[in-house]
Amino acid sequence: xxxxxxxKHTLLLFALAGGMFGFAFALVPLYDVICEVTGLNGKTSTxxxxxxxxxxxxxxxxxxxxxxxxxxxxxxxxxxxxxLEQQMRVQPGTMNVAIFHARNRARIAxxxxxxxxxxxxxxxxxLKKIECFCFEQQKLPAGGEMDMAVSFIIDPDLPADISKLxxxxxxxxxxxxxxxxxxxxxxxxxx
Amino acid sequence: MVAHAQTIHKQRHxxxxxxxxxxxxxxHKEIGTLYLWLSFGLFFIAGSMAMLMRLELFEPGIQFIDxxxxxxxxxxxxxxxxxxVVMPAFVGLANWQIPMMIGAPDMALPRMNNFSFWLLPxxxxxxxxxxxxxxxxxxxxxxxxxxxxxxYGPPSTDFFILGVHLMGISSIMGAIxxxxxxxxxxxxxxxxxxxxxxxxxxxxTAFLLIMVMPVLAGxxxxxxxxxxxxxxxxxxxxxxxxxxxxxxxxxxxxxxxYIMILPGFGIASQIIPTFARKKLFGYRSMVxxxxxxxxxxxxVWGHHMFTTGMPLFAELLIMYLTMLIAVPTGVKVxxxxxTMWRGSMTFETPMLFAIGFVMMFTIGGFSGLMLALVPADFxxxxxxxxxxxxxxxxYPGAIFGTMAAVYYWLPKWCGNMYDERLGKIHFWLATIAxxxxxxxxxxxxxxxxxxxxxxxxxxxxxFNRMSSMGAWLLGLTQVLFLYxxxxxxxxxxxxxxxxxxxxEGLEWTIPSPAPLHTFQTPPIIxxxxxx
Numbered sequence: 001x002x003x004x005x006x007x008k009h010t011l012l013l014f015a016l017a018g019g020m021f022g023f024a025f026a027l028v029p030l031y032d033v034i035c036e037v038t039g040l041n042g043k044t045s046t047x048x049x050x051x052x053x054x055x056x057x058x059x060x061x062x063x064x065x066x067x068x069x070x071x072x073x074x075x076x077x078x079x080x081x082x083x084l085e086q087q088m089r090v091q092p093g094t095m096n097v098a099i100f101h102a103r104n105r106a107r108i109a110x111x112x113x114x115x116x117x118x119x120x121x122x123x124x125x126x127l128k129k130i131e132c133f134c135f136e137q138q139k140l141p142a143g144g145e146m147d148m149a150v151s152f153i154i155d156p157d158l159p160a161d162i163s164k165l166x167x168x169x170x171x172x173x174x175x176x177x178x179x180x181x182x183x184x185x186x187x188x189x190x191x
Numbered sequence: 192m193v194a195h196a197q198t199i200h201k202q203r204h205x206x207x208x209x210x211x212x213x214x215x216x217x218x219h220k221e222i223g224t225l226y227l228w229l230s231f232g233l234f235f236i237a238g239s240m241a242m243l244m245r246l247e248l249f250e251p252g253i254q255f256i257d258x259x260x261x262x263x264x265x266x267x268x269x270x271x272x273x274x275x276v277v278m279p280a281f282v283g284l285a286n287w288q289i290p291m292m293i294g295a296p297d298m299a300l301p302r303m304n305n306f307s308f309w310l311l312p313x314x315x316x317x318x319x320x321x322x323x324x325x326x327x328x329x330x331x332x333x334x335x336x337x338x339x340x341x342x343y344g345p346p347s348t349d350f351f352i353l354g355v356h357l358m359g360i361s362s363i364m365g366a367i368x369x370x371x372x373x374x375x376x377x378x379x380x381x382x383x384x385x386x387x388x389x390x391x392x393x394x395x396t397a398f399l400l401i402m403v404m405p406v407l408a409g410x411x412x413x414x415x416x417x418x419x420x421x422x423x424x425x426x427x428x429x430x431x432x433x434x435x436x437x438x439x440x441x442x443x444x445x446x447x448x449y450i451m452i453l454p455g456f457g458i459a460s461q462i463i464p465t466f467a468r469k470k471l472f473g474y475r476s477m478v479x480x481x482x483x484x485x486x487x488x489x490x491v492w493g494h495h496m497f498t499t500g501m502p503l504f505a506e507l508l509i510m511y512l513t514m515l516i517a518v519p520t521g522v523k524v525x526x527x528x529x530t531m532w533r534g535s536m537t538f539e540t541p542m543l544f545a546i547g548f549v550m551m552f553t554i555g556g557f558s559g560l561m562l563a564l565v566p567a568d569f570x571x572x573x574x575x576x577x578x579x580x581x582x583x584x585x586y587p588g589a590i591f592g593t594m595a596a597v598y599y600w601l602p603k604w605c606g607n608m609y610d611e612r613l614g615k616i617h618f619w620l621a622t623i624a625x626x627x628x629x630x631x632x633x634x635x636x637x638x639x640x641x642x643x644x645x646x647x648x649x650x651x652x653x654f655n656r657m658s659s660m661g662a663w664l665l666g667l668t669q670v671l672f673l674y675x676x677x678x679x680x681x682x683x684x685x686x687x688x689x690x691x692x693x694x695e696g697l698e699w700t701i702p703s704p705a706p707l708h709t710f711q712t713p714p715i716i717x718x719x720x721x722x
Contacts, residue, residue, distance in 0.1 A: 005375045006299045013367040017405045024409025024439060028424060031435045074428060075342075115427050121500050172428030 217301035226283025269333030294378025314357035337425035380716030392457030455592030467534025540614030544595030555583030576636025606704030607683030627661030
């Protein structure tokens, strides 16, 4: 009932409010960790699969799954981007390679970053990438083209009810195109 | 000191003195009044926006407003109703009532109280000014999902962000004030378990506010840095994730919807015993039920996002937890009904609104249960069924609760009885109109009419016409409410100190109208007194 009590409680409650403000930001790394562990949202690992992770994979001879590939360029990205094969039939536990083709339609060199996603989301953590163009940024000179590879193994522990999965890539623009003339140049070419 | 203050007042121009009185007041009753009038004013502004939407939806096709403007009106309607109408109305009631109900002379932190109120007019002026800006007002719905509000948001989004920050600071300070008041300023002998339920529900609501308003502040700050400072919290191009926005938003958003209803529960628990002339049935279970609802509100945010592709396990867990909330809520509804059972009931306007609250809030609760079912939710998601659901818990819930409280306590505030006949007409018109407006939305929603779209297929035309006519009637009845309130303030039968025959509690022991300063010496609560 005293003034001192009021002050103490007020400060405590302000500290609680401040703590919750911090908690909102703590949710960001927490969310990433949860996604990484559970494959929530179809986020696949952005890291190379470790050797010990894939070494012991037994190859069940009687099982094969279909994997479909999707590729699209994000808004404002002047690349043409597509998979060479729409889909593959693969055996879990074996190494596979898929090729994606990119062509820069802009008049300037452009850097892009591909972000993968797997559907259904719970299949994400069973897709192990040995090598992928999505691990690092890619650069194409004006009008340049290239084939980019992703090599992957599907974990034989993939739940039995999943017979088809989709690996999709979105290619995002990394180069800073805000510098006026570059932007105009690129836009004009895009049309 | 007093004489000095009076001479200063005398020298001032009356208009200046009037402005100074309301600008600098630290009195809980005056600040309560300010909150309530602000809420009332914004209720008409946000309500007019709803009228405009119903005008556009009166017939299929685009007739009156273009879809871009429709989106802006829709966004502002939601934001204003949530942050500008329901929340300030409840804070206003808390300011008026809590000190009087616990026998305190004022709020614990009167200057902070003044500051929390005066932030609001600026926050809402800023939000409303966006309508006149180049590029228009925010147009992404009150949930402002990224990337709609980050990459694609209009330039005025930054004003929206700052406005939300101001409201958030105001709510947090208001909540801190309420908690400190309740903890430290209770009259001797008023233990926690003797507190009136309105005070209890507000104590719990205030804790919810302190826990989640900073999270809202966090999420709009992330939006701001995403928009202008090169971060990519919600931008997949930079390693962020737009779905994360929804998680953080609804971590705030779900407790927020309980913030908008718990004080209403408290109001019903005050009014029903008065007019049933019985003690509230199951006081303790009411307290525990409210606490359970508040705790559960932190773990069910995912039910707003079932269709975002969550893992099956998460969907199941959240579904069960959500349905669990029906248990404490059911306890409350049961207790209200049991309080009325074999009571000597009379049906004055506050009681009518309170009973309407119990019945129609329950309808909204049941449609909420339907939405909690994962397989069903995939059909209902983003349809008018959701619109029907949350308007049933907010209009006949939060708004009717507030109106019940105003009718109940208005004679204590202004010393005059309101016009009982007009009050009853107000209730019946509002009840008919609210059902005419929102009940058909259940049907259009189940049939697949998507929400937030200014146009619809022909087969929904009849139900939409009903909704529109209901909405205009509903809007009109609130003009009647304004008239009733003003009439009661200006003249009317003098209210007794107790006002209502069955009323019990400290606020009814002081004169009507309540003098500016009450309980300068704390009342003594008898050992054997029950809440």
